[in-house]
Amino acid sequence: MAQNKLYFETAKEVAEEKGVSVEDIYESTRKSFIYGFKKKYGNTSCEVVIDPDKNELTLYAKYQIVEKINEEENEELEEDAIKKITLEEAKKMAEEKRIKSNVKVGDIVFEAIVLDDKKVKTSRRKKTSDDDNEKSNKEVLSRTDIAAAKNVFNQDVKARQREVAYEFFKEKEGEMILATITNIDDKKVTLNIGMNTVAFLPKSEFVDSDKLFINSNVSVYVKKVEQTSKEPRVQISRTDKNLVTRLMENYIPEIKNGIIEIKGIARDPGDRSKIALYSNDENVDAIGSCVGEGGSRIKEIVNALGGEKVDLYKWSENPEELIPNSLQPANVTKVLEINVKEKSSRVVVPDDQLSLAIGKSGQNVRLAVQSCGWKIDIIPTSEAFEQGLLFPESNSN
Numbered sequence: 443m444a445q446n447k448l449y450f451e452t453a454k455e456v457a458e459e460k461g462v463s464v465e466d467i468y469e470s471t472r473k474s475f476i477y478g479f480k481k482k483y484g485n486t487s488c489e490v491v492i493d494p495d496k497n498e499l500t501l502y503a504k505y506q507i508v509e510k511i512n513e514e515e516n517e518e519l520e521e522d523a524i525k526k527i528t529l530e531e532a533k534k535m536a537e538e539k540r541i542k543s544n545v546k547v548g549d550i551v552f553e554a555i556v557l558d559d560k561k562v563k564t565s566r567r568k569k570t571s572d573d574d575n576e577k578s579n580k581e582v583l584s585r586t587d588i589a590a591a592k593n594v595f596n597q598d599v600k601a602r603q604r605e606v607a608y609e610f611f612k613e614k615e616g617e618m619i620l621a622t623i624t625n626i627d628d629k630k631v632t633l634n635i636g637m638n639t640v641a642f643l644p645k646s647e648f649v650d651s652d653k654l655f656i657n658s659n660v661s662v663y664v665k666k667v668e669q670t671s672k673e674p675r676v677q678i679s680r681t682d683k684n685l686v687t688r689l690m691e692n693y694i695p696e697i698k699n700g701i702i703e704i705k706g707i708a709r710d711p712g713d714r715s716k717i718a719l720y721s722n723d724e725n726v727d728a729i730g731s732c733v734g735e736g737g738s739r740i741k742e743i744v745n746a747l748g749g750e751k752v753d754l755y756k757w758s759e760n761p762e763e764l765i766p767n768s769l770q771p772a773n774v775t776k777v778l779e780i781n782v783k784e785k786s787s788r789v790v791v792p793d794d795q796l797s798l799a800i801g802k803s804g805q806n807v808r809l810a811v812q813s814c815g816w817k818i819d820i821i822p823t824s825e826a827f828e829q830g831l832l833f834p835e836s837n838s839n
Contacts (some may be wrong), residue, residue, distance in 0.1 A: 446499045453494075461637055462602050468492045470598035475501045478583050478591030479555065485516075487525035489552065501583075503551035509531045509547055524550065532756040556582045607637040608674040611667045618688035621678070623654055623661050633662070633678070641676040648680040649712025652748040661746050663688060681711035686747065690717070693742045696731045708812030712750055716809035718768065720757040729754050753809075761816060765789060768810035768818075772799035775823055778831055786817035790832055793822040 453471070457464040472490040479488045479501060489502045492555055495788040503616070506524045527535075532545045534760040541551040621633035621641065631643040631654055643662065654660060662678040663685035669675075678686065687704055706718035719728035732754055733740045744752055755767040765787055766774035791799045799820050800807050811818050826832035 446497045449499050450494045450497055456599070460599055460603050462599065464494075466602045466606075467599065468494075470595050470602065471499070471600050474591040474595035475557075477594040479503070479589045481590050482583055482587045485519040485523070485525060486521055487523065488517055488555070499771050501555040501557060503555055505532070505541070505551050505553070507545055507547050507549045507551065515750050522573060532556045534702065557588065563773075575723050589682075603638060604673055607639050607669065608669045609633070610637065611664065611674050611676050614664045615667050616664065616684070618661055618663055618685060618692065619678075620659050623656050623658050623660060626654060633660070635662075635676060635678070639673050639676060641678050643678055643680060646681070647678065649748065649750075652680055653751065661685065683707050683709040683715070684715070686743070686752070687832075689743045689746050690732065693739050693746075694732050694734075695706065696721075696726060701726055702731060703757075706813035706815060708809040710805060710809065712748065714753065714760045714805060715747070715815045716753045716755070716768070716806075718757040718764075718813050719754055727755060757814075761787060764814050765768045765810075765816055765818060768814040769799050769806065769820075772806065774799070775826075776832065778826075784813060784817070786819070788819045788821065788831070790821055790823055792827045793824050796820065796822045 449471075453467040454464050457467045460465045460467075472492060475490045476486055476488060480486050483503070487504045489504050491498055491500045491502065493499075504524055505527045507794060508531055509529065510564065511526050511528055519525060525563045529545070529547055532541065532549070532551060535541045535551075535553065536543045536545055545551060560664055619635060621635045624634050624640070625632040631648065633641050633643060635641045641662075652660075660680070662680055663682045664676060665679050665682060666677040667674055668677075686709060687707060690704060691698045694702065697704065701723050703720045703722065704717060705720050707715065709715040717732075719732060721728040721731075732737075734742075740754070741794075742754060744750060753770065755770050756763075758764040758767065761780050761782075762777045765777050765824065766789070769789065769791075772791055772795045775792055777787055777789050779786075779788040781787070797799060798806070801809075807818055821829075821831075823832065
């Protein structure tokens, strides 16, 4: 009983260490005992009782008492089939106290199997005839059988670890997690993402501005999780625009609780992100809440992105407001030719604001288009005058 108590105490420790439930450990134990039984007896006519409340851990051989036996039935028992014994055999086993007494045809009886052959050997005393009888009357799993069972246990626990890890990360798909960098080489960064699982960040999924050092923690976005014969394959990214969304949710409670919504987002990883924000509460300023006092909140996000700039602008259902907002920090003179069906527009900007509105290599207007969802054709004020699209009296902000 003391030995069984130790098992249940150890089971809890192993479960915690391996990141599985104690019920998983019990199930792996059950499978390993059945395997050890089958290795010795060639069948699975047995039952494992695991009762933590009673500290009971017992393997039983299982028999059905019949009048006559068809030997072929016992030679190759199907899975979960019960081995047959005659009433005469059962009575003899009962006399030897291997099974219950008062047996009859039709009964299903159980015989406890000794799991450690040391229990049926004498220790530091002269062996007696009673010892011989005890040894011959008890069914014993040999050390070889027990070793094989232990291998099955270890394999089953590892398999369950992989299942638990897969289930855990599958729920994290589309979410952000914190990982620890364990190795960096020319092609990839290796990270410990928890649950005894390693993931790889290829060069295409991080940017040069990322400050990545061994043993440092870094936020990554979980793009996809696949089950394999080993640990789950977790595809992670530092360049996905959804990483910015998850960081915003993490650092800005008003976004997490739905007061502020991210209506649109576009990103050039490592350089700039542009985000459209909308407040569901007229008393809450979407931009100010996200910037934070003294820029504290937005600085946290910029730092988590390795110094990437983050532009915020106010969302509006009115394209005449939304489109100019999306082109910030440039000023817009007027929005012309709004085509709601095609979601396209022509925008006039002051001549000295043209390069700012377009941005380096077209970045500003490209991110504006991607984040607000409208096509934007930008022309300077002078050209709008020449084309007759704008008249002197209309030239106002």
